[in-house]
Amino acid sequence: MEGINFLLNGTETVYHGSAADRLLDVLRDTYHAASVKCGCKEGECGACSVLIDGILVNSCCVAMGAIEGASIVTMEGFRETERFAVLDKAFASMSAVQCGFCIPGMVLAAEALLSKIPHPTDSEIREGLSGNLCRCTGYNAIVKAVHIAAEEGNGLW
Numbered sequence: 001m002e003g004i005n006f007l008l009n010g011t012e013t014v015y016h017g018s019a020a021d022r023l024l025d026v027l028r029d030t031y032h033a034a035s036v037k038c039g040c041k042e043g044e045c046g047a048c049s050v051l052i053d054g055i056l057v058n059s060c061c062v063a064m065g066a067i068e069g070a071s072i073v074t075m076e077g078f079r080e081t082e083r084f085a086v087l088d089k090a091f092a093s094m095s096a097v098q099c100g101f102c103i104p105g106m107v108l109a110a111e112a113l114l115s116k117i118p119h120p121t122d123s124e125i126r127e128g129l130s131g132n133l134c135r136c137t138g139y140n141a142i143v144k145a146v147h148i149a150a151e152e153g154n155g156l157w
Contacts, residue, residue, distance in 0.1 A: 004019060007070070010077060017064065020065065023060075023062040034076075035076055036059055036075075037105070039060075046131045051071075056112035074104075083157065089152065096141040102134045110146045122147075
């Protein structure tokens with residue numbers, strides 16, 4: 001059995017299960033990526049967000065067969081980067097983290113946005129984060145945190 005080959009947080013990985021298995025389940029159950037949360041199983045909440053080849057994707061909507069040769073980044077891999085350190089500090093400075101359930105997906109959404117638009121406007125931030133639901137913060141602190149990260153990390157994105 002050949003398996004499905006992909007990079008997981010920079011490590012070459014081979015999955016030997018079904019191509020129909022959901023990426024969300026495989027990341028959590030097989031590779032123990034606890035940051036990838038199961039929120040809605042419908043692609044509506046963003047709690048299961050990961051970066052696939054640099055693009056923010058809801059892993060609950062992706063079959064394993066679709067990731068052959070792809071690079072998957074979860075919070076477990078992203079938190080080892082300088083960009084994460086800037087986002088982490090910015091989120092903490094604004095108290096943008098409350099219960100924490102949405103934060104891995106929210107931070108990866110911020111990374112995806114800043115990778116495309118290093119100095120986004122309020123409306124660009126709100127649009128970039130719109131696929132990620134938060135029930136605690138009301139979003140204003142998160143929007144401000146992304147602005148702070150853009151300023152503090154000037155040149156990283």
